[in-house]
Amino acid sequence: MTKLKVSIVGCSGYVGGELLRLLLFHDQVEIQQITSERFLGKPASRTHPNLRGITKLNYTSINDLEKCDTLFLCLPHGVSSSSINYFASKASQIIDLSSDFRICDDTLYEKWYGKKRKSSKYLENFVYGIPELHRDKMVNASYISSAGCNATAVILALYPFFKEDLVEKLPVISEAKVGTSEGGNKFSMATHHPERTGSIRSYMPVLHRHTAEMVQELSFNSTSKIHFSATAIQMVRGVLATSHIFLKRDLEERDIWSLYRKYYLDERFIRIVKERQGIYRLPDPKILIGTNYCDIGFVKDPNSNRVVVISAIDNLMKGAAGQAVQAFNISNNIDEIKALEFPGFHII
Numbered sequence: 001m002t003k004l005k006v007s008i009v010g011c012s013g014y015v016g017g018e019l020l021r022l023l024l025f026h027d028q029v030e031i032q033q034i035t036s037e038r039f040l041g042k043p044a045s046r047t048h049p050n051l052r053g054i055t056k057l058n059y060t061s062i063n064d065l066e067k068c069d070t071l072f073l074c075l076p077h078g079v080s081s082s083s084i085n086y087f088a089s090k091a092s093q094i095i096d097l098s099s100d101f102r103i104c105d106d107t108l109y110e111k112w113y114g115k116k117r118k119s120s121k122y123l124e125n126f127v128y129g130i131p132e133l134h135r136d137k138m139v140n141a142s143y144i145s146s147a148g149c150n151a152t153a154v155i156l157a158l159y160p161f162f163k164e165d166l167v168e169k170l171p172v173i174s175e176a177k178v179g180t181s182e183g184g185n186k187f188s189m190a191t192h193h194p195e196r197t198g199s200i201r202s203y204m205p206v207l208h209r210h211t212a213e214m215v216q217e218l219s220f221n222s223t224s225k226i227h228f229s230a231t232a233i234q235m236v237r238g239v240l241a242t243s244h245i246f247l248k249r250d251l252e253e254r255d256i257w258s259l260y261r262k263y264y265l266d267e268r269f270i271r272i273v274k275e276r277q278g279i280y281r282l283p284d285p286k287i288l289i290g291t292n293y294c295d296i297g298f299v300k301d302p303n304s305n306r307v308v309v310i311s312a313i314d315n316l317m318k319g320a321a322g323q324a325v326q327a328f329n330i331s332n333n334i335d336e337i338k339a340l341e342f343p344g345f346h347i348i
């Protein structure tokens with residue numbers, strides 16, 4: 001079996017580290033290069049000590065990239081797009097994990113990112129990347145733009161309601177509790193231990209850029225009104241999104257079960273979690289660490305037409321590296337779950 005040669009650009013970061021961990025155990029992949037400018041020449045284990053003794057790869061510079069089959073780009077916002085011609089000359093497939101190619105509409109982009117986007121012939125070639133919703137377009141795709149972490153949790157949870165036109169034309173309110181790893185591995189005063197520890201920081205009550213993806217993916221006949229807020233809590237990995245939607249017509253809980261079954265019954269990485277008993281009755285990101293699952297639960301308010309939808313993911317996995325590998329598998333006609341079978345831990 002010929003293995004696909006892949007390289008990970010921006011591998012010293014948190015997302016790059018998770019991609020490396022997954023792809024080292026992917027039997028149809030050979031990792032050709034990993035890049036970091038800060039850690040040039042140093043071993044991968046300098047930044048990802050969990051991989052000590054597992055790989056001998058050392059960091060190279062972006063400028064020394066060799067041709068390969070797939071380039072995974074784990075770079076900050078703006079960096080992938082500014083060098084896209086160079087990256088495209090190095091690989092027949094690019095999977096970008098930044099937000100540079102997620103938003104198709106220039107006006108929507110400008111509204112949420114606060115600046116005009118440079119025109120790029122590549123933009124229209126990128127397939128937006130939530131595998132469960134864009135699987136058909138991903139098959140044989142050369143350019144895939146992986147979805148944002150909070151966006152993934154909210155879109156997967158709400159998609160069936162919007163797709164079936166069940167949501168009243170009122171705003172939908174969604175609030176996510178997020179882990180600190182969402183901010184990447186650069187230090188700042190905001191992440192300094194004495195400042196960060198014990199705080200619950202409402203860091204993005206409005207204007208979170210992932211809202212653009214939610215509007216893009218959940219607008220069908222008209223533009224959906226979605227309001228999203230994010231709160232950073234005392235957790236390293238994970239997203240727990242609580243969304244409040246108001247239904248056009250009253251549905252019973254069994255109808256909502258059927259709705260989710262219609263869309264997600266055969267999805268390997270989506271679980272509807274709504275138990276009557278036990279302590280994990282609804283989704284909880286704690287048990288998803290290191291996994292590619294998105295757990296979705298719901299409760300119908302018996303006194304109104306409100307449904308509270310709760311969704312949980314690991315931001316670095318289903319929110320980033322995991323769904324990028326899932327998209328890579330789909331696009332290369334490899335079994336979708338390859339390298340993603342890890343079921344997670346109960347106690348950590």
Ligand SMILES: NC(=O)c1ccc[n+]([C@@H]2O[C@H](COP(=O)([O-])OP(=O)(O)OC[C@H]3O[C@@H](n4cnc5c(N)ncnc54)[C@H](OP(=O)(O)O)[C@@H]3O)[C@@H](O)[C@H]2O)c1
Nearest residue numbers: 010011012013014015036037038074075098182184185320
């Ligand atoms: N963290 C999450 O939960 C999450 C989830 C979904 C998507 N994402 C997206 O994934 C991307 C990576 O996130 P992350 O959390 O892994 O960030 P990170 O920990 O800060 O890592 C950033 C990586 O990019 C490299 N880099 C930074 N500036 C660069 C530049 N100007 N030129 C070349 N390389 C540069 C860094 O390499 P050096 O060692 O050379 O500095 C590092 O390897 C971001 O676009 C982020 O928005 C993140």
